[in-house]
Amino acid sequence: MDALALIAMIYESMLDLEGLPDLAEALVRLGGGHVGALITRGDADSASILSELSYNTDKNAEKSWLERYAHISPLLPMVRRGKPGEVMTGSRLVASESYQKSEFYNEWAIKRDHLDFVGLMLRKESGIATYFAMFRPRSAGLVSQSEIESMKIVAPHIKRAYLISDLLGEYKTEIDALGDMIANAGFGTILAAQDGKILYANHFAETLMHFGRGLSARQGRVVATDFRAAQKLTALIASAANPSGGRWIGGSMILPDQDGRGSYVVHVVPVSERNSRRIISYDNLAAGIFILDRRSGADDRISGFARLFGLSPTETRVLSELISGEGLPRAVERLAMTEPTARTHLRNILAKTGTHRQAELMRLFFEVTIPGQTPQR
Numbered sequence: 001m002d003a004l005a006l007i008a009m010i011y012e013s014m015l016d017l018e019g020l021p022d023l024a025e026a027l028v029r030l031g032g033g034h035v036g037a038l039i040t041r042g043d044a045d046s047a048s049i050l051s052e053l054s055y056n057t058d059k060n061a062e063k064s065w066l067e068r069y070a071h072i073s074p075l076l077p078m079v080r081r082g083k084p085g086e087v088m089t090g091s092r093l094v095a096s097e098s099y100q101k102s103e104f105y106n107e108w109a110i111k112r113d114h115l116d117f118v119g120l121m122l123r124k125e126s127g128i129a130t131y132f133a134m135f136r137p138r139s140a141g142l143v144s145q146s147e148i149e150s151m152k153i154v155a156p157h158i159k160r161a162y163l164i165s166d167l168l169g170e171y172k173t174e175i176d177a178l179g180d181m182i183a184n185a186g187f188g189t190i191l192a193a194q195d196g197k198i199l200y201a202n203h204f205a206e207t208l209m210h211f212g213r214g215l216s217a218r219q220g221r222v223v224a225t226d227f228r229a230a231q232k233l234t235a236l237i238a239s240a241a242n243p244s245g246g247r248w249i250g251g252s253m254i255l256p257d258q259d260g261r262g263s264y265v266v267h268v269v270p271v272s273e274r275n276s277r278r279i280i281s282y283d284n285l286a287a288g289i290f291i292l293d294r295r296s297g298a299d300d301r302i303s304g305f306a307r308l309f310g311l312s313p314t315e316t317r318v319l320s321e322l323i324s325g326e327g328l329p330r331a332v333e334r335l336a337m338t339e340p341t342a343r344t345h346l347r348n349i350l351a352k353t354g355t356h357r358q359a360e361l362m363r364l365f366f367e368v369t370i371p372g373q374t375p376q377r
Helices: 003-016 017-030 059-072 077-082 101-111 145-176 203-210 225-239 275-281 299-309 312-323 327-334 339-353 356-367
Strands: 037-040 048-056 087-089 116-125 128-136 189-194 198-201 213-217 221-224 251-256 260-270 287-295
Touching: 003 017, 003 077, 003 145, 017 037, 017 048, 017 128, 017 145, 037 087, 048 059, 059 101, 059 339, 087 145, 116 145, 189 203, 189 221, 189 275, 198 203, 198 356, 203 213, 203 287, 203 312, 221 225, 225 260, 251 356, 287 356, 299 312, 299 339, 312 327, 312 339, 312 356, 327 339, 339 356
Parallel strands: none
Antiparallel strands: 037 048, 037 128, 087 116, 116 128, 189 198, 189 287, 213 221, 251 260, 260 287
16 A cells, blocks of 8 residues: 555545554564554553554554563663654664664564564653554564655654544543434434544434535535535635634535435534533634435424524524525525515524524534533523
């Protein structure tokens, strides 16, 4: 597998964690290795191995390494000097007389046919370093310059994917504390940064992106599979992130599915300051992206929302059209009313809900209709 194919695999693995072992194998093979794993090393040289992102590791070897040889490895000084995103190689060290006389080499490395070491430093902060480490067998020889260059191409993508995945893990942890409200909301939910970087996606949204059902994840960012829809989605996320006249805008769009029909409606809304603090503690959270299958109704949630804010039956029907992505023009047609009448109903809905525009109304709707919430008037 070449570096470019591996880069695509890196970002795909962020949404499909079952692909992590395959990713580990591809990384090891790119570096000419025969064994590799993600390692976290803390203060006092304590270390741990992430089994989900490892290839060809042996439990007995892991145990002896963790208990003894991780602490006496001559490779430690190089790891301590490594910078995030850097490719580390042990070619010079392993060829030295001191290394070949070391206890680490003679009691552990040589017995497992470990000749050279290659590592990718992913994260280093507060005395903790995380890196992907691999060993090359004697048959592969020392790492070549061309292999190092290939690893350098991949390194920033591995680093970025790891940091995003780590952030995603923290998001999921905090969202789990909300009682899986968002994860089980019954509609697709994506929390995104201003540049479209995926900070959280529930199962519904992950499935859509995995199968390319109108949305996909490219280099860790949410995009629409249709070119024009992709442009509009990018613009809506940007508008949700950037205030205009003191208000955040966002908006809605119909998302073409694989068959070209408008099967999903996407609402892009700013994440309220209250929920930004409650859901996540990072400043780069910019927009909530909610995806509804137009073929599946949201009648129960709409009815509950209408009761909460005292909407009339006609106002509820207008709201339903807005939630379905049809907009006021379609509401006028479907509900057999004039456009001025529809706008009057919309103004009444905005007044009753304390919102000022449709984007704010959509945000409020999704916030208070997440299962398990106790909406407050």
